[in-house]
Structures are given as C-alpha cells and as structure tokens.
Amino acid sequence: MRSIATFLFGLAIATPALANVPYLEVPACPDKGTITYNQSVPDKTDFPKTQVDLCYGDKSISITFTAYEETNFYYNSSYTTNDPIYEYEVMETFIARGTNDPQTYLEFEVAPNNVTFQAFIFNPSKSSPLDTAYLTTPLDDGLSATTTLDKPGQTWTSKVEVPLGLFNVDEGQAKGTEWRMNFFRTVVSPSTFPEQELGAWSPPDGDSFHVTPFFGDVRFV
Numbered sequence: 001m002r003s004i005a006t007f008l009f010g011l012a013i014a015t016p017a018l019a020n021v022p023y024l025e026v027p028a029c030p031d032k033g034t035i036t037y038n039q040s041v042p043d044k045t046d047f048p049k050t051q052v053d054l055c056y057g058d059k060s061i062s063i064t065f066t067a068y069e070e071t072n073f074y075y076n077s078s079y080t081t082n083d084p085i086y087e088y089e090v091m092e093t094f095i096a097r098g099t100n101d102p103q104t105y106l107e108f109e110v111a112p113n114n115v116t117f118q119a120f121i122f123n124p125s126k127s128s129p130l131d132t133a134y135l136t137t138p139l140d141d142g143l144s145a146t147t148t149l150d151k152p153g154q155t156w157t158s159k160v161e162v163p164l165g166l167f168n169v170d171e172g173q174a175k176g177t178e179w180r181m182n183f184f185r186t187v188v189s190p191s192t193f194p195e196q197e198l199g200a201w202s203p204p205d206g207d208s209f210h211v212t213p214f215f216g217d218v219r220f221v
Contacts, residue, residue, distance in 0.1 A: 021202050022216040028175065029055035029062055035183065037201045041209070047199035050091065050185045056164070056174045056220050060142065063160040065091040065110065065183075070154045072189040075111040082119065082134050085111040087194060089186055091158060094121075094215060096180045097167040101126050101212040105180070106166060110158045114147035126212040141166070180215040 026033040032053040040047040048069035055062050067089075075088045086092070092109035096102035103124045109117040118138050122131040135141055142163035149156045164174055187197040204211035 041198040041203045058172045061162040065158045073112045110145045179218040182215045
C-alpha cells in the first residue's frame, strides 16, 4: 500500500521491455465480454473480487464495474467532478486505441457516490505521467456513470458509457478495432486512510497504475 501521491504519479519505474498481458475479445452489445480479477498491485496477493463487463455500440463503449467483498464504501462527500477521488475508493479504467504501449490514454474513475474523474494522460515515459488534460464537462462529452450500492451484499456497481468519438472512432465503425486497456480498483477504510490496497486486471510490476506495457490487449469483434 502507498500514499496517494505515489499511487497517482508513481516513482520513476524502469519500463519493462516485454510484459505478458491478458487478452479480451469484446462483442457488440447486448452481448458482453467479462473479466474478473482478485490480485493486488504489485505483489499479486489476494484482493477483493472485482468484475468488469464490456461491450460496444455504435457510439460508445459500455462498461459495468462490479466491486465485491466491499466493506467500506469509502469516499469523500465533498469531492466533485475531477477532484482527487482516487485518494479514496474507486473503480477505474485506462483506455487507448491501438496495439502499442500508449503514451496517451483516457483515465476514467468512478467512486461509490457516482462522482467521476476523467482525463487524458500524457505519459511519454510509459511509466510516470507527465501531464493531464481534464475533461471538464463529461456529460456534454457523452461520458456517464450510474452507480448503485448494495451494502448488505457488500457490493457496488457502476454502469459507464465512454464515447468512441474520444478515440476518433466514427459511429458504427468500432468492430475490428484494437485497444490497450487496464482495469483497477482501490480499497481503503477510515482506519487505514490514506494507505490503500490496489488491485488490477493486469497488475504492473510497481505500485503505480500508469505502467502502460502492462495494459491488456482488447479487440472488438
């Protein structure tokens, strides 16, 4: 576990020459491709089960995040759009079009109270971000999230829409496109804050989520 300053920006990490990354085929909606993960970052120890369901439509990528084994539902109620919600509990994705380890990608996060963070990250080192371009009107841009909490069931779920146009994919042209993505979750409680547990679909080899050679390969079929 690390403080949020280190979590978000990372230390200078040597970019690995080759990472063995997972692969996912994503169908057109209403069918879905599904991943689950329960490994911590970077140690790959046990982490609360997390599920992500994906599909694509004519205009957007549909993502459903499900956080299981949740006991804290911990967020800062004073935070609003693009505030540092990542200091608390979030589920998130990094998305880039193409097959290369990206230098630029979308970072999207959602908290249990449905507050979101969305920005394009410039990361030429592919390990430690250099700059951030915030999307300040996400609903106008077509980015949306709907979040429900099931505290007795220790679960929270967020249904997210990410516009394909953000990645220069024209309407109806998503089939056959290839992507690099990763999916993450942070877990923290009032008693452990600001130290967090970090989990990932494709765990990087350091405690930063921004190590792009570890982004998984995704194809829209």
